[in-house]
Amino acid sequence: MKLSSIQRFWISFILTIPMIIQMLAMPFHWMMPGYNWIAFVTTTLVMLIAALPYWTSGWVAFKNHHANMNTLVAIGTGIAYFYSIFAMATGREVYFESADFIAVFVLLGDTMEERMHNNASNALKKLLDLQVKEADVLRDGKFVQVPLSQVKKGDIIRVKPGQKIPVDGVVTKGSTTVNESMVTGESMPVRKKVGDTVIGSTINGDGAIEFKATKVGNETVLAQIVEMVKKAQTSHAPIQNLTDRISGIFVPAVLIIAIVTFVVWFVFLGATAVNAMLFAVAVIVIACPCALGLATPTALMVGTSRAAKMGVLIKDGQALEEINAVKTIAFDKTGTITVGKPVVTDVVGDQTQTLQVAGSLESSSEHPLAKAVVEKSEGEQVKLLPVTDFKAVEGQGVTGKVDGQKTFVGSLKLAEDTQVPQEFKEQASKLQNEAKTVVYVGLGNKLIGLIAIQDTPKKSSATAIAQLKARGLRTVMITGDNEQVAKVIAKQVGIDDVIAGVMPNQKSAVIESLQKDGQKVAFVGDGINDAPALTTADVGIAMGSGTDIAIESGSIVLVHNDLRGVVRALSISQKTFNRIKLNLFWALIYNVIGIPIAAGVFVGFGLTLSPEFSAFAMAFSSVSVVTSSLLLNWTKIEDAGD
Template sequence: MNTNSTFEVGSLLSSMSARGVEKQLSQLPGVSAVQVNYVAGSASVTFDVDTIGADRIRAAIEECGYHCRGEATPRHLCAPHEDAGHAHAHAHAHDHGHAAPGVSPKASPKPPAAHVHDMDHGGMDAMAHEMGHGAGMDAKGMARDMRNRFWICLAFTVPIFLYAPMGMSFIKLAPPFGLDLNVWLFALASGAVIYPAWPFFVAAGRALRNGVLNMAVLVVLSVGTGYLFSLGATFFFKGAQFYEAVSVLLVFILLGHWLEMRARAGASEAIRALMELAPPKATVLRNGVETTVATSEVLAGDIVLIRPGDKIPVDGEVLEGGSQVDESMLTGESMPVKKTVGDTVIGATINKSGSFRYRATKVGADTALAQIVKLVQQAQNSKAPSQLLADRASQWLVLVAFLIGLATFGVWYFVLGQPVLLALTLTITVFVIACPDALGLATPMAVMVGTGLGAMNGILFKNASALEDATKLDVVIFDKTGTLTLGQPDVVDLAVAQGTTQDDLLQIAGSVEKLSEHPLALAILKRAGNLPLEPVEGFNNVDGMGTEAMVRGQRTLLGNRKLMDVNNVDLNGLSADSRNLQGQGRTVVHVAHGGRLIGLIAIADAVRPTSAAAVAALRAKGVQVAMLTGDNRATAERIARDLQVDIVLADVLPGDKAAKVKELQAQGKKVGMVGDGINDAPALTQADVGFAIGAGTDVAMESADVVLMKSDPLDVVGAIELSRATLHKMHQNLWWAVGYNVVAFPLAAGVFYPFTISPEVAAIAMSGSSALVAINALMLKRTRLTGIRRGQAIPGAADRTARAAPAAV
């Protein structure tokens, strides 16, 4: 049986490092698919659990030379029976990529993590290891550590610059302790290079062991070549030295990676926001005693105690008591939901009032929150078609840069007979400027920010392909009931006979229907509101026709026309109103009291408050809107006119929905299908992009490409706008990355000599291009999109807009 799991992978320095892990894991028996995201520091692996286990995959990652803490489910959500210590048993110091040279690494198993603060360890640990930080360090700690590396390098670089020929032309300084100037420069350069650049040396070694050329290899080639050549010129032969160039070069490389790291940490905010929703502790009843335990230690079947203001730790079923629960952070529904005995409660939601006890039914990785986190992680690790192309280009770019660098040295030194200083400088410049960081970051950064922003608003893309495909939709089909409409009866019109008021009609009808559980009866009771209801005697259901009872001492009938005809009730007074309402597709309830027709109650499914706005927004974006319904064509066309829908698909049987999608696709259209995911699975699967609307916490819908947790059609607009904005950022980043390399290569190789650039300037250009791509992706958070909030975790209690009363259909 195949399953998909996400593993944390530390020490990934570039997209090419991720490629090395993918290459090795793909060769494992039982592994059918691997996608590694170096921005998130995680790998999504699809494997056959009967052939290979998670432990073997984790071991394979570590055999590649990368730190792996195991599956990336937040530790406070991990299955309680899992040996957390075992999951961390392979966390060795040498995996961190920053052990001091010559120091033997020691095994350092992590203790079980059991509270909410450990939830950040997913992408954060990966980035921490990647840039030489310790495990468990948060984003601020990582930025502080990288800042320290930068400042250490800069502290050694400033005196190197002062003692270099350019500095000495302004101020004459003598080396301390009577040292030779070149030896003093060597000592300073060693301080500027060895510790600050150590993560790059470690990452380059890993890459070469895995048969991959990556950005770290180019950094080591450029910095190492300049440093070693200068060392040789200092102690073994006469020649020019590059101490100044190497140290300044590394300063700018470190600065660029510092900025990039901060941007990457920012891209992971959505996952962290989701993880922070759950409480660290839970109060359970064990052996009759209240006990506070870590959320990860709650077992299925435990009795959990909840008091006012508590966060619910895991999913379960209410056994005793009741309350109002705020589920907005997960489902987006703004109003608290009443919970009584037998109702389901969801982990990470907030108890507003009252106390209750419930039995834990889903714990660990089975909770709704864990499933949402897993879905977002898988989407962020997946690769859009444009990213696959960029990854292939990055692989070739490093090899091309290496060959161009060698060719540059050969041409300038051997063919043109130029000094070795010039030839080596140009070669180093080529190695530096060609680092494919910008190309590797272009797509995954945008995907991470886009999917994260969607998750923060209850829009869950299952993969990057869905994110990209949603931009190409020509038509979106809405299954009418439950998507464009509320899917529940509502009183939409009243017609009263002479001598009767609307309140009288509703009071009499409500008095009878209070004893009925029929959906139409509930709609009438809802409309009757707070009107005082009369005592009722002799209530009786009349099969297929309606109900009858005694109200105010007189016989009262509520039902269809047949019930009126059987009881010889004269309908002439309201016959025109009845025909008009039925022509509009309404269900008409006739009300007779004392043998006389006193009024008509028209009932219909109500249009959602945001349906018209959603249809208008889609049409404004050039997307046609189709409505699919089992209603007759006359009724369907009237609804379509009200909502200004372009295409009406009426009289459609449930089994024919997929065929209607296929018909539109046969016309060359890219089709999106919006359904409730219950009886729409074939149509959702057939569509180019399937949207499951109103999923709530049921996010694991196999048939849908995009899961909309709320029952709001505007979220379809938000999903399409978000996908377009994300793709726009991808294209911007890719064009910048490609354009940068097209211009940079010939300039660095001296093709336009005497117009050349130094390695230091190349470092600024390389670091700047990567930082620009990362920052540009983060700017997606500032884009204004329909229905998309910024800076807010999964939708809170604030409603999107002030909404009018439901319109009727």
């Protein structure tokens, strides 16, 4: 049975415990009975469980004439392990713990990275889970439920109120409103009538419809989104780890220095072969990549932990590198910049009377706009009155009697028999120019007020976007909503550019076009329709209140559903990645200082490093790296403010 990275790590860590105990006991001059044999057996097992894959990778890299991080691990563990066997056989000091700790520390880093990527494969499954399992299909003159896989092009399908639409098609009978926000980004329910298209997996509203299936199986919009996410997840080239780049120079240099050290001492300075080898081993031991193995995972662990406390979940190391080079941040509109649901923004006329009449009448309706009116009425503590003769007028609004008087709430067409004062006409025109939906409220034969409804920006959006622009970043809105609404919202929050009327397959294409201009692009979104764009972008940032698929597709998740989290994400990602680079510096500076000493360059001044002291210096470099990473807990993180 093949072991996972985390299983290999825990088994290796348990096998390392005897050496940890011995190291802790050394200051008390206590030696574990049979320690060398215990260390030999446990380290051999660790080499087989933890180090063998690195040895294999290092050997493949060697055959291809290059070096990587695994080359360092293979050389570090191999030299320490095989020399310790030699030392054990000749009665010398052993260094099994060096080989053991190198393998375990590096494997810990790989385990942490693997766990951060585990959720990526769940995204496609959650997309597919959105599909309904069955559909009401007309067969032999009556509707019967059949599995979705049996639905064919041309089938007539019936959908009742509240049900999901199974596949893409064209309405042939009835009318309804459909919530398409999860696919198109349109914030308001869309009215559908005969001849209009419907999209599979969107939610039917208040009417029963029949439609003709035009796209089934892999041709549906949802299936195409799945395919795009799949391609986007595999299109990113693996991040080129800084340690690998360093290794390409560092490993050959260390090997050459070790060989030169042995030759100089043995051939030119007359040292014995064993003493010359000890100098060479000291060079390789002090150059062992323990600190290099810790440089990235420790900073990542501390940085992501602190980020999580600030409501920012960073899911992979690639985001840390990519976000430092981001020049453009693109946003979805609905639920990302805006609240994500319609709210009352303006009341024209006597507010109390208008809200009382409208709230009373709309309390019997299930329409999203009606809910916004009722919530506003209740929020203003307006007393709602009993309603009789309630009636929904398709596509226009509702009518009824409130306190015995005829009333209506709805479109201008519903108010066509009522005289509209000039003041109301001017106000209605002004509100519509602001991309707000205007509802007319009538009592008796008189128009008493107007109510404007809109999906408004979150209070923090303008602040966050201003902060991003202050950092020199370009901001872009990419939305499926109409251009007028999008531009109004963009102006309110300070967005630079607007790209509206964009379908899901076009969103990822827009991101790609921005990337082709040489820009590193981050995308912020929350809906199912944002999944392809989130995975196509160099950095995908998902709102925590969004759909599971959006959260899975994003490499960074903002738990608090607040765009100020984007500023925090940028800041903490940059700080963490800069800390990784600092850690790499500390990991290497000991080698720059220690390698000449270990090679015996300063032996004439009485300054030498035996293999055991080299191992100590290596351990101290690891402590420095860990300490450097822990300091991230106190590093100031830029915030957009409250």
